[in-house]
Amino acid sequence: MKWPRHVKRPSVSTFRRQIRGRTVTDVLRRGKFILIPLDEQVLVIHLMMSGDLHMQESTNPRGKFEHTVFEFESGWQLRFSDSRKFGRVMLLKDVSEIDNSLGPEPLADDFDPRLLGEILLKHKRLLKPLLMDQHMIAGLGNIYVDEALHRAKLHPLRHSDSLNAGEIKALWKGIRRSLQAGLRHNGASIDWVYRGGDFQNHFRVYGRKGEPCPVCATAIVRIVVGQRGTHFCPTCQVEEHAQS
DNA sequence: AGCGTCACCCGGACGC
DNA sequence: TGCGTCCGGGTGACGC
Numbered sequence: 001m002k003w004p005r006h007v008k009r010p011s012v013s014t015f016r017r018q019i020r021g022r023t024v025t026d027v028l029r030r031g032k033f034i035l036i037p038l039d040e041q042v043l044v045i046h047l048m049m050s051g052d053l054h055m056q057e058s059t060n061p062r063g064k065f066e067h068t069v070f071e072f073e074s075g076w077q078l079r080f081s082d083s084r085k086f087g088r089v090m091l092l093k094d095v096s097e098i099d100n101s102l103g104p105e106p107l108a109d110d111f112d113p114r115l116l117g118e119i120l121l122k123h124k125r126l127l128k129p130l131l132m133d134q135h136m137i138a139g140l141g142n143i144y145v146d147e148a149l150h151r152a153k154l155h156p157l158r159h160s161d162s163l164n165a166g167e168i169k170a171l172w173k174g175i176r177r178s179l180q181a182g183l184r185h186n187g188a189s190i191d192w193v194y195r196g197g198d199f200q201n202h203f204r205v206y207g208r209k210g211e212p213c214p215v216c217a218t219a220i221v222r223i224v225v226g227q228r229g230t231h232f233c234p235t236c237q238v239e240e241h242a243q244s
Numbered sequence: 245a246g247c248g249t250c251a252c253c254c255g256g257a258c259g260c
Numbered sequence: 261t262g263c264g265t266c267c268g269g270g271t272g273a274c275g276c
Binding site for chain 3: 246247248249250251252253254255256257258259260
């Protein structure tokens with residue numbers, strides 16, 4: 001979706017006027033966006049990497065990084081804490097702008113190998129940046145892409161239109177399994193940003209440069225692809241397939 | 245079309 | 261110890 005400059009740091013007073021008296025009717029998610037419908041509008045929050053949402057009683061002192069606070073009539077507050085200020089808060093008329101700009105949900109029932117194959121073959125892109133691109137598939141970040149590619153035994157620099165049916169199926173499985181593993185472990189708490197999860201203790205390749213591959217014990221390699229640290233096993237994830 | 249690069253941001257890790 | 265520098269995360273804009 002568009003990420004207009006003017007929503008980067010919304011004026012607090014404008015915001016306050018617009019959402020005062022509204023009722024939270026639901027809490028939803030689409031891709032990495034948290035959607036909070038407020039009667040006619042929708043509050044959209046992106047945590048990026050260092051953002052965190054939590055409920056606090058209003059009497060609790062405000063934390064150093066709690067830049068945005070939503071007051072409830074009950075006396076509780078929804079606080080958006082974000083030490084690196086990368087997160088975004090937007091108020092939109094409806095979710096269509098976000099919805100239309102995102103690819104399919106990889107854990108949805110209709111995300112099958114055929115749909116993944118269509119996306120991959122329609123573009124001639126490197127696997128890593130394609131999978132990171134929210135317009136292609138919604139919700140995969142750097143960790144999950146590295147983990148999914150390792151599960152699928154695919155090199156991050158493979159071209160998306162070079163995969164055969166078996167590889168597409170393996171990638172489909174890898175994407176879903178790595179997301180499910182993340183969910184099972186309540187997500188990852190990397191850096192010092194603690195969110196309660198322990199998925200970081202179960203990474204197969206991400207952030208494990210030099211450590212043994214859990215499958216074959218080869219040292220994990222780190223390269224940079226599309227400006228992103230990219231981790232893979234040079235034995236399991238071969239770039240060039242021998243011609244036969 | 246797709247890639248590389250940059251900007252955004254800042255706590256912490258690292259080097260001297 | 262204290263300072264300076266670099267890093268990394270997700271996204272959009274931009275140039276090629």
